Amino acid sequence: xxxxxxxxxxxxxxxxxxxxxxxxxxxxxxxxxxxxxxxxxxxxxxxxxxxxxxxxxxxxxxxxxxxxxxxxxxxxxxxxxxxxxxxxxxxxxxxxxxxxxxxxxxxxxxxxxxxxxxxxxxxxxxxxxxxxxxxxxxxxxxxxxxxxxxxxxxxxxxxxxxxxxxxxxxxxxxxxxxxxxxxxxxxxxxxxxxxxxxxxxxxxxxxxxxxxxxxxxxxxxxxxxxxxxxxxxxxxxxxxxxxxxxxxxxxxxxxxxxxxxxxxxxxxxxxxxxxxxxxxxxxxxxxxxxxxxxxxxxxxxxxxxxxxxxxxxxxxxxxxx
Numbered sequence: 001x002x003x004x005x006x007x008x009x010x011x012x013x014x015x016x017x018x019x020x021x022x023x024x025x026x027x028x029x030x031x032x033x034x035x036x037x038x039x040x041x042x043x044x045x046x047x048x049x050x051x052x053x054x055x056x057x058x059x060x061x062x063x064x065x066x067x068x069x070x071x072x073x074x075x076x077x078x079x080x081x082x083x084x085x086x087x088x089x090x091x092x093x094x095x096x097x098x099x100x101x102x103x104x105x106x107x108x109x110x111x112x113x114x115x116x117x118x119x120x121x122x123x124x125x126x127x128x129x130x131x132x133x134x135x136x137x138x139x140x141x142x143x144x145x146x147x148x149x150x151x152x153x154x155x156x157x158x159x160x161x162x163x164x165x166x167x168x169x170x171x172x173x174x175x176x177x178x179x180x181x182x183x184x185x186x187x188x189x190x191x192x193x194x195x196x197x198x199x200x201x202x203x204x205x206x207x208x209x210x211x212x213x214x215x216x217x218x219x220x221x222x223x224x225x226x227x228x229x230x231x232x233x234x235x236x237x238x239x240x241x242x243x244x245x246x247x248x249x250x251x252x253x254x255x256x257x258x259x260x261x262x263x264x265x266x267x268x269x270x271x272x273x274x275x276x277x278x279x280x281x282x283x284x285x286x287x288x289x290x291x292x293x294x295x296x297x298x299x300x301x302x303x304x305x306x307x308x309x310x311x312x313x314x315x316x317x318x319x320x321x
Contacts, residue, residue, distance in 0.1 A: 004050075007315060008057035011236070014305060014320055015041070015058075018234055019067070023158055038118050040231065043163035044288070045238030047277055048249025050313055054238065055163040067158040070151060072114070074164025076131045077106045081141035094211040096276055100140060103166060103218035107142075111226050118160055126151040165277065167227060168235055168292050169284035171220035174213070180283060181209050199271065201243040203278040212279060219284075229293045229300070237288060237306040243281060245311050247274050291321060 022039040043058070045051035055071050062069035078084065078100050087097050087105055096102050110129060117126045128149040135141035151157055172180070184205035204212060222228075229235075240246075250270050257264040265273065293300040301321075308317040 008061050012061045038157045038160040040233045041161045042167045042232045042235045044168040046246045048253050049238040051163045051238055055161050059161050062159050069159035070157050071161040072128050076129045077111050078131045079107045081136050096215055102215050103222055115226050123154045125153055168288045171216050177216055199244050199247045204282050229296050235292045235304045240309045250274050
């Protein structure tokens with residue numbers, strides 16, 4: 001834990017100047033309120049990379065500076081259980097939405113409502129939705145509003161940290177999606193010996209184009225509403241040189257869950273679970289690595305921090321761009 005805290009402090013030194021510049025800007029450009037809107041910090045990372053730990057660490061470190069930070073996970077914006085069931089049943093052939101996780105399994109109206117709380121900087125209480133993944137045998141359900149987290153009355157949130165596995169991903173065009181899928185199908189048909197058969201990192205050929213298009217279209221909706229670069233001030237990205245580390249990280253997490261609670265997924269189930277996320281990494285990770293804010297034409301520079309992790313989740317490289 002001490003090592004994580006030291007790394008968080010190291011990273012925060014790069015982010016704090018951006019936060020302080022934002023907070024010191026005059027709030028007169030807003031229609032209401034006497035306070036600047038929160039600095040909006042996104043944290044994205046591969047499955048099992050530690051993004052939740054990092055988000056919590058960043059919030060705690062910011063709070064120690066005298067500023068007030070709060071965090072929310074994309075996971076807390078999932079549809080309620082009946083909504084998840086409806087998505088699954090209305091897309092019976094799409095393996096990508098059999099369980100929660102992918103774009104299309106979150107509540108856009110809830111996301112819109114949540115972020116609008118911070119659009120106008122006031123001292124009114126802010127509510128933070130909570131999704132309980134243990135409900136319905138692990139399928140999960142949203143908790144009632146009476147059990148949500150909240151800010152204190154009169155408290156001003158200086159920094160809003162939002163973390164999620166696909167935060168920072170940006171939808172591709174229909175033609176780009178089709179090209180990637182056709183090339184993957186051609187390569188798969190020509191291959192006679194796939195070294196990645198057990199822990200695959202190239203998987204879009206295993207899905208129908210229309211199923212990938214469904215996810216891509218929903219991601220585009222997320223980008224427009226709350227997840228695109230224009231909605232964020234800074235992004236922290238937890239990355240790795242070898243995507244196979246995702247399998248090892250997630251297997252390690254599940255082993256810890258078994259030890260803690262005596263229940264969890266089998267190794268085979270974990271591998272199948274991770275396979276469902278690989279198409280998105282294959283389609284969107286390259287653009288994120290080139291720069292989340294690139295689409296804004298240079299209006300935001302040095303606002304992305306990318307950290308490469310080795311198999312033990314130790315930082316091997318930090319780059320701000």
